[in-house]
Amino acid sequence: MNIASSPNAVSQDTRPGYAARALIASVLGYAMDGFDLLILGFMLPVIAADLHLTSTQAGSLVTWTLIGAVAGGLIFGVLSDYFGRVRMLTWTILIFAIFTGLCALARGYGDLLAYRTIAGVGLGGEFGIGMTLVAEAWPAAQRARVSSYVGLGWQIGVLAAALLTPLLLPLIGWRGMFALGLLPAVVSFFVRRRVEEPALFTERVARGMSKAPMKLLVADGRATRASAGVAILCSVQNFGYYGLMIWLPTYLSKTFGYSLTRSGLWTAVTVLGMAVGIWLFGVAADRFGRKPAFLFYQAGAVVMVFVYAHLSTPVALLIGGALMGVFVNGMIGGYGALISELYPTDARATAQNVLFNIGRAVGGFGPVAVGALAARFSFGAALVALASIYVLDTFATVFLIPERCGAALE
DSSP states (O other): OOOSOOTTOBOOOOSTTHHHHHHHHHHHHHHHHHHHHHHHHHHHHHHHHHHTOOHHHHHHHHHHHHHHHHHHHHHHHHHHHHHOHHHHHHHHHHHHHHHHHHGGGOOSHHHHHHHHHHHHHHHHHHHHHHHHHHHHHSOGGGHHHHHHHHHHHHHHHHHHHHHHHHHHHHHHHHHHHHHGGGTHHHHHHHHHHHOOOOHHHHHHHHHOOOSOHHHHTTSSHHHHHHHHHHHHHHHHHHHHHHHHHHHHHHHHHHHHOOOHHHHHHHHHHHHHHHHHHHHHHHHHHHHHOHHHHHHHHHHHHHHHHHHHTTOOSHHHHHHHHHHHHHHHHHTHHHHHHHHHHHSOTTTHHHHHHHHHHHHHHHHTTHHHHHHHHHHHTOHHHHHHHHHHHHHHHHHHHHHHOOOOTTOOBO
């Protein structure tokens, strides 16, 4: 695969208002995903008590949601390159909404696990399709910045979950919280009615597209190295994020005796730090390049996760959590632009979803690994171990990822 831009490359979609509509649709879809996954983390103890689940069964609800997300990412990424970004984004949101709502009707472990897994299938497709849609709609000079806004959608959802769950859970219960998951169905209606396929995609279809988008990810040595590098970056990103966010409320509660409300507030501050980090990453990646931004954030993640593991006072945990959030999840602001510039339109959504969801598959073991280390040693020791994985990220960025900042899309 030639990673250089083609002479027929289109830099952006110029239809009035199209870029903004594409961005809003992508942000809203990803926000609903973030809200759903974090409320599950908060609700696990309540669900386990009500349905008489073991700790292993409760934890598997998160794991199988992520397994479903990996499957959905692989399936809908390829389908999006065949049948269109908007059409598949609509279906992913609908699947996610319907099966999240069905979780409210679960009578036991078996049916709840099935609903969570299928909801995960919808969840897995939304990130890559949304990133692709935005990258193809906006000009090259703003590509990383607007891609970071899609990443911010997740943080908006997570922040809403951290603030609203302690307030709503005692009032409407875990079933009522899942019933809120039907709201994304409204978003899917907006997407289908108000957002068209990007011009870059429709022009490519008219000229004839490749029928094997997966092969383009490993079409030659350069493409294979880039795919391996991106897969490592996404794996570290997801492993660190899920390992941290699923256990952070428990860490604050068990280690420092924080109440559910206080744990939620401290977690919310960490999420705010993540949001700031994502926005800053997008700005930095457009101004200084993709690789310098990634390397700076990777170094910051190593330092701040290690430092956070040794904090103990409420103020220090509050400030340290925000700074840790900046670096640990800020890098999500760069994947949309990075991957979009490495692959042609024939395989762009496939690359976004396949590579990110390989990372999500690895990330599914993050909560398991952190939980195991915390049980054997301590949560602090688990966090120190977590910090070390970002060193692997640095090597992948230096040796495997080419710099393609601002390139026109093929």
